[in-house]
Amino acid sequence: MIDARPERSILNHFADGARSAAGITILATAALLVAATIDKGPYIIVNTIVTGGMWALMSMGLALVFGVMNIPHFAVGEFFMTGGLLAFFAVTPFNDFLSRHPQPFVSAISPLIAIFAAALGGYLLGVLSEYIIFRPLRKRSREQWVMNTFLLTLGISVFMINGHQLVFGTEFKGIVNYWNYPSLSIFGVYISFDRVFVFTFAVIVMAALGVFMKFARMGQAIRAVSQDETGALMVGIRLNKIHALTMGLSCGLGALAGACLLFMFPSYPTVGIGPLYNAWFVVIVVGLGNVAGTVVGGFIVALFQILTTVYIGEGYGFVVPSILIIIILIFKPSGIFGSPVRGVLDR
Amino acid sequence: MLLEVKDIDSGYGFLQVLWKVSLQVDEGEYVCLIGPNGAGKSTTLKTIIGLLAPIQGEIFFKGKPIGRLSADTICQLGISYISEETNLFTAMTVRENLTMGAFTVRDKTKRKENLDFVFELFPRLRERHNQLAGTMSGGERKMLAIGRGMMSAPTLLLVDEPSLGLAPQVTADVFRALDALRNRGMTLLLVEQNVTKTLKVTDRGYILEKGKIVLADRSQSLSQNEHVRKVFLGI
Numbered sequence: 001m002i003d004a005r006p007e008r009s010i011l012n013h014f015a016d017g018a019r020s021a022a023g024i025t026i027l028a029t030a031a032l033l034v035a036a037t038i039d040k041g042p043y044i045i046v047n048t049i050v051t052g053g054m055w056a057l058m059s060m061g062l063a064l065v066f067g068v069m070n071i072p073h074f075a076v077g078e079f080f081m082t083g084g085l086l087a088f089f090a091v092t093p094f095n096d097f098l099s100r101h102p103q104p105f106v107s108a109i110s111p112l113i114a115i116f117a118a119a120l121g122g123y124l125l126g127v128l129s130e131y132i133i134f135r136p137l138r139k140r141s142r143e144q145w146v147m148n149t150f151l152l153t154l155g156i157s158v159f160m161i162n163g164h165q166l167v168f169g170t171e172f173k174g175i176v177n178y179w180n181y182p183s184l185s186i187f188g189v190y191i192s193f194d195r196v197f198v199f200t201f202a203v204i205v206m207a208a209l210g211v212f213m214k215f216a217r218m219g220q221a222i223r224a225v226s227q228d229e230t231g232a233l234m235v236g237i238r239l240n241k242i243h244a245l246t247m248g249l250s251c252g253l254g255a256l257a258g259a260c261l262l263f264m265f266p267s268y269p270t271v272g273i274g275p276l277y278n279a280w281f282v283v284i285v286v287g288l289g290n291v292a293g294t295v296v297g298g299f300i301v302a303l304f305q306i307l308t309t310v311y312i313g314e315g316y317g318f319v320v321p322s323i324l325i326i327i328i329l330i331f332k333p334s335g336i337f338g339s340p341v342r343g344v345l346d347r
Numbered sequence: 348m349l350l351e352v353k354d355i356d357s358g359y360g361f362l363q364v365l366w367k368v369s370l371q372v373d374e375g376e377y378v379c380l381i382g383p384n385g386a387g388k389s390t391t392l393k394t395i396i397g398l399l400a401p402i403q404g405e406i407f408f409k410g411k412p413i414g415r416l417s418a419d420t421i422c423q424l425g426i427s428y429i430s431e432e433t434n435l436f437t438a439m440t441v442r443e444n445l446t447m448g449a450f451t452v453r454d455k456t457k458r459k460e461n462l463d464f465v466f467e468l469f470p471r472l473r474e475r476h477n478q479l480a481g482t483m484s485g486g487e488r489k490m491l492a493i494g495r496g497m498m499s500a501p502t503l504l505l506v507d508e509p510s511l512g513l514a515p516q517v518t519a520d521v522f523r524a525l526d527a528l529r530n531r532g533m534t535l536l537l538v539e540q541n542v543t544k545t546l547k548v549t550d551r552g553y554i555l556e557k558g559k560i561v562l563a564d565r566s567q568s569l570s571q572n573e574h575v576r577k578v579f580l581g582i
Contacts, residue, residue: 217450220439220443220446220447221447221450223436223438223439224436224439224447227436227437227438227439228434228435228436228437230398230430230434231430231433231434231435231436232436232447233398233417233418233419233422234396234398234418234422234427234428234430234434234496235422235447235448235450235451235495235498235499236419236420236422236423236450236451236499237419237447237450238419239419
C-alpha cells in the first residue's frame with residue numbers, strides 16, 4: 001500500500017498544533033507565565049512548577065479511575081489528606097530520633113521512607129475501597145453507575161474527613177520541611193530543597209507511570225480495559241484485578257501528592273478539598289479520562305491559581321479557575337485535548 | 348467431543364432469547380450456525396464464551412462444565428471469541444492489540460511464536476504493526492480481531508459474522524483466512540448471514556430460528572434442504 005498523504009514538514013505539524021485548542025491554550029499560558037515572571041519575578045515559575053507537578057499527579061489518578069472504571073472520584077482529596085497524615089506520623093518519630101542522635105544518612109532518607117509509606121498506605125486504602133464499596137455495587141447493579149459512584153465517593157470523603165477529626169482532631173499536623181538543607185540557587189532564585197525534590201519526584205513518578213502504562217503487562221491491560229471492557233474480558237483479562245489496581249494507583253497518587261506537599265499543606269480534616277478541586281479543574285480542562293493531558297493541565301491550573309493569588313488576592317484562588325472551567329465547559333466541554341465526552345457546541 | 352452445549356436457555360435480563368439450544372462441535376470440525384436476524388446466533392456464542400450466563404442448561408468444554416465461568420476464565424481454557432463488533436482496543440497499535448491477545452500466555456517464546464504465526468497468516472498486519480487499530484479499515488479490523496483471537500493459541504475459535512459490513516472482495520479474504528486456520532487443524536464455530544458461502548465451506552451446520560435449533564445436518568445436505576432453500580437461499 002502506498003501512503004497517499006504528501007510529506008509534511010515538522011513546521012507544518014507545529015503550525016497545526018499551535019492552531020488547535022490545546023496549542024492555543026498552551027501558548028497563551030506560556031505567554032502569561034513569561035509576562036508574569038517579568039512583572040513579578042521568577043518565584044511564580046517556581047511555584048507553578050512545584051504545585052503543578054503534584055496537581056498533575058493527582059489528576060492522573062482521577063483520569064485513570066474515570067477512564068478505566070467510569071468513577072468520578074470525589075474522595076481523592078481525602079486520600080491527599082491521608083497521605084499527608086501518614087507521612088507526618090512516619091517522619092515525626094524519625095525527626096525525634098534524629099534530634100537526639102544526628103545521623104546525616106538517616107536524615108537524608110527518612111523523608112523518602114515516609115513518602116513511600118504514605119503512597120503505599122494510600123494504595124492499600126484504595127484497593128480496600130474497591131473491595132468493600134465499589135465491587136459489591138458493581139455486582140448489584142450497573143444502572144446509573146456514574147451517579148451512584150459519585151454519591152459513594154462523596155460519602156467516602158465525608159467519612160474520611162470526620163474520621164480524621166474524630167481520631168486525630170482538627171489541629172494542623174505538618175512539618176516545616178523534610179530536608180534541612182540550604183536552599184538551592186537556580187537562575188538567581190533561592191528555592192528550598194524540598195521544592196526542588198517535589199518537582200523532580202513528580203517528574204520521575206509521571207515518567208515511571210508512563211512507562212508502566214505503555215510497556216508493562218498490567219499497564220497495557222489497564223489501557224485495554226479503558227478502551228474496551230468486553231474486548232478485555234475476551235482476551236482473558238480479569239476485570240476485578242484491573243479495577244483494584246487502578247483504584248489503588250489513583251488513591252496512591254493522591255496520597256503521594258499529599259505526602260510530598262506536607263510542608264505546604266499540613267494535614268487537617270478538610271485539607272483535601274482544595275487539592276481535590278484543583279485536580280478536577282485539571283481533568284476538566286484537558287478532557288475527562290485523558291491521562292497524558294493531565295501533565296500539561298496540572299501546570300496550567302497551578303499557574304492560573306498562583307496568578308490569581310498574586311494579582312487579585314488570596315481569597316480568589318478558586319474563583320478565577322472556576323470561571324475558566326465554566327468557559328471551557330460552555331465552549332469546549334470535551335476539554336482542550338479532546339475526549340469522547342461531547343458538548344452542545346462541539347459538533 | 349470438544350464443545351457440547353446442552354439445552355441452554357439464555358437471554359438478556361428478563362428477555363429470554365434462547366430456548367433449549369443444544370449443539371456439539373468435535374475436534375477439527377468447521378461448524379456453522381445460521382439463521383435469520385434476531386434468531387439468537389450471537390447470543391449463543393456470547394453464552395458459550397461467558398459474556399452471558401445461561402438461565403438453564405450446561406455447556407461442556409473438553410468434558411468440563413463451563414456454563415457458570417466468566418469470560419476471562421473461559422478464554423484461558425482455550426476458547427477464543429471474535430465478536431461481531433470486533434471489540435478491538437482502538438487507541439492501541441496493531442502490535443499492542445496482538446500482545447493483549449496473548450495476555451494469558453505467560454511463556455515469552457510461545458508469545459513470539461503465536462505472533463509470527465498471526466503475521467504469517469495476515470501479512471497486512473505485519474506491514475501495519477505500528478498503526479492504531481482505530482484507524483484501520485473494516486476488513487483490516489476483522490483480520491486484526493481474528494489475529495488477536497489466535498494469539499492465545501486457542502483450541503476452539505468462535506467467529507461471529509466475519510462478513511458483516513465488508514465489501515465482497517474483503518469478505519472473500521476473511522473466509523480465506525478462516526480456511527487457512529481450518530487447514531491447520533483449528534476447530535471453528537462460525538455464525539454467518541451469508542448462507543450460500545458458509546454452507547459451501549463448512550462441514551456441518553445448525554439452523555437457528557426464533558431461539559430454537561430447527562435443523563442440524565451436514566452442510567451439503569443443508570444446502571439441498573427444501574426449508575433452507577426456501578428461507579435462506581430464496582430458491
